Every structure is written in structure tokens, then in C-alpha cells.
Amino acid sequence: MNEGDFPEVKTGNGVDRDLAATANDRIKKAVVEIHGLKEAVASLEKTIVELDTKSQRLQQRIFWFTVVASIFAATQLLQAIDILISWFT
Helix, strand or coil, X not given: CCHHHCCCCCCCCCHHHHHHHHHHHHHHHHHHHHXXXXXXXXXXXXXXXXXXXXHHHHHHHHHHHHHHHHXXXXXXXXXXXXXXXXXXX
């Protein structure tokens, strides 16, 4: 932001009216900015919920992949033990 974003309003009715008009102008700009931020926050919250749902599904898939991979690893371990026993006997 720069000085051009907040110009002083001149009413021609005295310094106190100029200050009041300038304050009102800045308040209006702040309200518009806050309203825009509320919309952005609502959009962000919606996005977070969607990503959380997708993340939850991915976590479940990874969990079941890990379970299946562990079962395969356990069966391979049994085969490896069987091979080692046959080497030493």
C-alpha cells in the first residue's frame, strides 16, 4: 500500500469535516477489505475440508498397502528362514 491508496478527502466545509470525510472513506475501504477477507476465509475453509477428505482416503489406502506389504514380507521371511535352515543342515 502507498499514499495513493488513502487520499485525504476535501469537503470544503472546514478541517474537521475533511477529517471526518477522510475517516469515513478509510472505514469504508476497511469494511470492503474485511468483506473480501471473509469470502477468502470461507473459500479456504471449504478447500481445507475437501483436502482433509482426500487425505483421509489416501491414509486409509496407505494403511492397507502397508498391511498387505507386511504380510508379503512375513511370507518371504519364512521362506528365507527355510532356505537358511536347509543350508546349515
